[in-house]
Amino acid sequence: MTWSTVVITFSFFSCVATIHSLWKYHRSRYPPGPTPIPFIGNILNFGRETPWVTVSQWAKQYGDLVHVTVFGRHVVLANSLSVASELFERRSRIYSDRPELTMLTMMGWGFNLAFKHYDDPLWKRHRKVFQRFFGNRSPISIQPIQEGQAQELLRQLADTPDLFFLHTRNYAASIIMHAVCGHEIIKKNTHLIKLATDAVDTLSEEVFFGAQVLFAFPSLKHLPEWFPGGAFKSLARETRQVTSTLQNIPVDLVKKSAASGSTIPCLTTELLELPDSKSEDVLDESDIKALTATAFAGGIHTVESPLKSFFLAMVLYPEAQRRGRAEIDRVIGPGRSPTLQDQASLPYINAMCKEILRWHPSVPLGVAHSLVAEDEYEGYYIPKGTGTPAFVCQTVTEAHRAMSRDERVYSEPDLFIPERFLNSDGTLNDGDSSFVFGFGRRVCPGRHMAEGTIFMAVASVLSVYRISKAKDIFGRDIQVKEEYSSTGLITGPLPFRCSISPRSEEARILLNNLS
Numbered sequence: 001m002t003w004s005t006v007v008i009t010f011s012f013f014s015c016v017a018t019i020h021s022l023w024k025y026h027r028s029r030y031p032p033g034p035t036p037i038p039f040i041g042n043i044l045n046f047g048r049e050t051p052w053v054t055v056s057q058w059a060k061q062y063g064d065l066v067h068v069t070v071f072g073r074h075v076v077l078a079n080s081l082s083v084a085s086e087l088f089e090r091r092s093r094i095y096s097d098r099p100e101l102t103m104l105t106m107m108g109w110g111f112n113l114a115f116k117h118y119d120d121p122l123w124k125r126h127r128k129v130f131q132r133f134f135g136n137r138s139p140i141s142i143q144p145i146q147e148g149q150a151q152e153l154l155r156q157l158a159d160t161p162d163l164f165f166l167h168t169r170n171y172a173a174s175i176i177m178h179a180v181c182g183h184e185i186i187k188k189n190t191h192l193i194k195l196a197t198d199a200v201d202t203l204s205e206e207v208f209f210g211a212q213v214l215f216a217f218p219s220l221k222h223l224p225e226w227f228p229g230g231a232f233k234s235l236a237r238e239t240r241q242v243t244s245t246l247q248n249i250p251v252d253l254v255k256k257s258a259a260s261g262s263t264i265p266c267l268t269t270e271l272l273e274l275p276d277s278k279s280e281d282v283l284d285e286s287d288i289k290a291l292t293a294t295a296f297a298g299g300i301h302t303v304e305s306p307l308k309s310f311f312l313a314m315v316l317y318p319e320a321q322r323r324g325r326a327e328i329d330r331v332i333g334p335g336r337s338p339t340l341q342d343q344a345s346l347p348y349i350n351a352m353c354k355e356i357l358r359w360h361p362s363v364p365l366g367v368a369h370s371l372v373a374e375d376e377y378e379g380y381y382i383p384k385g386t387g388t389p390a391f392v393c394q395t396v397t398e399a400h401r402a403m404s405r406d407e408r409v410y411s412e413p414d415l416f417i418p419e420r421f422l423n424s425d426g427t428l429n430d431g432d433s434s435f436v437f438g439f440g441r442r443v444c445p446g447r448h449m450a451e452g453t454i455f456m457a458v459a460s461v462l463s464v465y466r467i468s469k470a471k472d473i474f475g476r477d478i479q480v481k482e483e484y485s486s487t488g489l490i491t492g493p494l495p496f497r498c499s500i501s502p503r504s505e506e507a508r509i510l511l512n513n514l515s
């Protein structure tokens with residue numbers, strides 16, 4: 001053996017030993033979590049169904065910060081409010097990126113600010129518009145839209161109460177679409193609501209699963225469509241058409257209407273009329289199209305889910321319903337419908353809205369954040385990295401479901417108890433469920449609007465309707481189960497039956513006057 005062979009062999013083994021010890025060092029300093037299987041990591045531990053329930057169990061077993069791997073990529077789950085606030089708010093400078101989203105970009109969703117990188121100038125510009133238009137001081141009058149659509153919801157429930165699932169979806173979609181395109185456009189183009197809801201449906205579980213696989217094996221994106229396993233490419237191609245239509249049609253309709261001389265008060269008109277300046281905030285037409293479609297993508301399914309949870313809770317917890325109705329009778333009386341002006345005088349209804357959001361968070365694993373630099377938390381190492389959407393791969397995500405089940409914050413967390421947000425004198429306490437809207441610089445910019453939309457639906461429905469178990473043909477109660485969809489980014493109650501009927505003669509008269 002020559003000297004050079006000895007040196008090379010020695011260097012090789014030293015390198016291997018160093019890499020191994022570094023790996024072990026980092027490995028031992030990762031937050032605790034279930035033991036990974038070589039190569040695939042913990043993907044099987046997540047399970048395909050209700051991964052958020054698994055994560056809540058890990059929170060109990062391993063603590064507030066849990067580490068898992070998927071195909072060699074790291075995932076860190078922030079399971080408590082305090083850890084999430086520390087990481088995503090106090091350290092937001094490094095925790096505000098999003099992971100790489102090849103699959104969603106292939107599907108044409110790349111325009112959506114929710115999926116853009118933190119250093120992308122478009123993210124900053126689009127987010128500014130969202131904060132301005134969907135915040136508390138929006139120049140587009142969102143409150144009259146919410147109040148008007150709440151009346152429409154009551155009307156639809158009076159005509160076809162069994163279709164309450166559809167009506168809640170339409171209510172959520174109509175509000176955001178009226179805000180974006182204006183009443184006139186939506187009235188004449190009702191198919192737009194279906195276009196938007198269908199497009200958002202494409203953000204399904206298959207997409208997120210496909211995205212994870214693509215992230216692990218990026219070269220798969222070059223597979224031809226006809227090749228076994230290449231079906232995701234045809235899905236991406238078809239979806240691209242839907243997302244492109246979603247961006248184009250609403251803006252084109254508003255422009256057409258403006259060209260014919262009628263200005264429709266809405267977000268699109270406001271954006272089209274922004275003064276042309278050289279500032280970095282100037283928006284071109286593609287920005288406007290992206291912003292309008294982002295609003296539909298963010299503001300329909302997320303809102304629809306808690307509204308369905310509301311109907312479910314009313315069937316399962318009749319005492320909460322009784323207390324809500326009693327408060328409305330006491331504060332508003334039977335002669336008129338609630339408005340957003342009444343919100344401050346209805347603490348029980350507000351507590352109910354907070355509890356609806358907490359009971360079953362609609363985005364149970366949050367939207368993954370990604371770190372722009374490695375970090376350390378209480379001695380644990382958190383790697384820098386990019387990853388795929390949802391919860392997988394070198395991301396740190398807010399485990400909203402685990403937070404909602406944290407017994408240190410919410411006693412008996414599986415139960416629906418609005419009183420947890422009230423003081424003994426009936427006023428609202430400091431309790432909160434706003435974690436469902438995320439944290440830090442990526443916190444949901446539609447949260448104020450969403451809260452108003454939910455409040456209007458809950459208060460209006462309880463003011464006139466009694467919600468109870470439906471009866472079978474023998475007059476027996478049909479039992480209802482607390483069952484939720486188990487996959488995807490957004491969860492919501494599975495279809496169930498209930499009876500929705502006017503709760504008094506005055507309510508019947510009020511409903512008749514609406515139509």
Ligand code: HEM
Nearest residue numbers: 114298299302303363367436437438439442443444446450
């Ligand atoms: C109950 C209703 C809603 C829930 C539970 C919800 C939840 C969330 C969550 C968890 C995030 C991610 C936050 C993070 O990464 O920390 C988010 C982001 C976002 N939401 Fe919402 N949301 C709701 C309603 C809305 C509405 C009505 C809109 C539109 C008007 C909207 C638009 C967005 C957008 C654009 C983002 C991306 C923000 C960014 O990445 O900078 N959301 N939402």
